[in-house]
Amino acid sequence: DIVMTQSPDSLAVSLGERATINCKSSQNVLYSSNNKNYLAWYQQKPGQPPRLLISWASARESGVPERFSGSGSGTDFALTISSLQAEDVAVYYCQQYYSIPYTFGQGTKLEIK
Amino acid sequence: EVQLVQSGAEVKKPGESLRISCKGSGYSFTDFWFAWVRQMPGKGLEWMGLMDPGDSDTRYSPSFQGQVTISADKSISTAYLQWSSLKASDSAVYYCARLRAGNGPLDYWGQGTLVTVSS
Numbered sequence: 001d002i003v004m005t006q007s008p009d010s011l012a013v014s015l016g017e018r019a020t021i022n023c024k025s026s027q028n029v030l031y032s033s034n035n036k037n038y039l040a041w042y043q044q045k046p047g048q049p050p051r052l053l054i055s056w057a058s059a060r061e062s063g064v065p066e067r068f069s070g071s072g073s074g075t076d077f078a079l080t081i082s083s084l085q086a087e088d089v090a091v092y093y094c095q096q097y098y099s100i101p102y103t104f105g106q107g108t109k110l111e112i113k
Numbered sequence: 114e115v116q117l118v119q120s121g122a123e124v125k126k127p128g129e130s131l132r133i134s135c136k137g138s139g140y141s142f143t144d145f146w147f148a149w150v151r152q153m154p155g156k157g158l159e160w161m162g163l164m165d166p167g168d169s170d171t172r173y174s175p176s177f178q179g180q181v182t183i184s185a186d187k188s189i190s191t192a193y194l195q196w197s198s199l200k201a202s203d204s205a206v207y208y209c210a211r212l213r214a215g216n217g218p219l220d221y222w223g224q225g226t227l228v229t230v231s232s
Contacts, residue, residue, distance in 0.1 A: 001175070040218035042158075049208050049222035050150075050158065061220075093158055097216055100163070101174035102148070107157040 002027045002096050006105035012113040019081040021108045023072075023094035030074050031098065038098035041070055041079045044107075045090045053092075054079065086112065115139040117147075117209050117223035124229045125199050132195040133226045135209030142190035143167040146212040148219060149183060149194045153205045163212065164192065199230045 003026040013019040029038045037057035042050040052061050054070035057077055067082040081088055089112060094105040120134040135147070148163040162173035166185040173183070182195040192209055207226050210219035 038216075042219075044158075049210075049225055050219070051222075052218055052220050055213070055218040055220075091157075095158075095160070095218070097212075097218055100172045101176070102160045102163075102216075104150075104158040104160060 001101055002029065002099060002103055004094055004096055004103050004105035006092075006094060006108050008108060009106065010109040010111065012111045013081075013084045014113045015086065016083050017113075019084050019088070019110055021079045021092050021094075021110070023077045023079070023105050025075045025077075025096055027098075028074050029096045029098040037073055037077070038096055039070075039072070039077050040095045040097065042093045042095065043088075043090045044093065050093065081110075084110075084112070115211070115221045117211060117221055119207075119209060119223040119226045122227040122229070124231070126232055127198075127200055127230055129199050129230075130195070130197050131199055131228065132193050133207060133228065135192040135194075135223050137190045137192070137211065140211075142185075143187050145214075146216070147185070147192045148210050148212060149181075149192075150208045150210060150219070151177075151205045152208065152225075158208075161194075161207075166192065199228075201230050201232075204228060204230045 005024045007022045039057040041054040044050040058070040091107045116138045118136050146165045149161040151159040161177045164171045164183050166187050184193045209223040211221040213220040
């Protein structure tokens with residue numbers, strides 16, 4: 001199985017400041033034939049199902065605010081929130097969909113400082 | 114509008130069987146794989162397995178192989194997750210989700226089904 005490791009486990013950032021969450025995969029998730037990274041980011045708020053934010057490592061989903069961006073390739077990835085808003089408080093997960101089982105990171109809890 | 118609507122919360126005793134459901138609407142059910150994801154209380158997301166409802170090809174995470182059964186009835190656009198003998202450790206919220214474009218990310222999620230197993 002590909003192991004996904006996120007850092008940090010929790011993060012407190014002031015409103016308006018930048019928040020960065022890292023995700024490292026134990027194996028490459030870049031498919032060379034199409035040059036796509038099979039990596040997604042999800043946001044989960046309490047009592048809600050996860051919401052897809054970013055696919056293919058850096059493609060923002062429709063309706064996701066521009067302050068959310070994804071970056072990285074191969075085995076190292078990051079989710080950045082450029083200016084933290086109160087509604088961004090949530091747990092964030094990365095997930096690889098390169099090989100079955102499509103494993104998740106352990107999650108990063110983002111709070112307001 | 115794409116929707117995945119899951120069955121309601123369940124309270125069961127250890128050793129009992131259970132099947133929970135997830136009905137898809139607003140899209141062609143057989144054109145998209147679906148997956149099941151477990152979330153134990155206060156914990157993270159665990160990918161359990163997926164099925165292509167078009168041909169019933171099913172893949173399980175090794176952690177869940179033999180512990181659950183994933184199935185679907187394409188005539189009613191409904192996916193299922195089934196246990197033959199529940200354990201207390203099966204207590205969790207279970208989500209169904211649709212995979213985008215074959216082996217893509219999970220783009221639509223059900224609301225979750227809480228399963229509580231207690232004697």
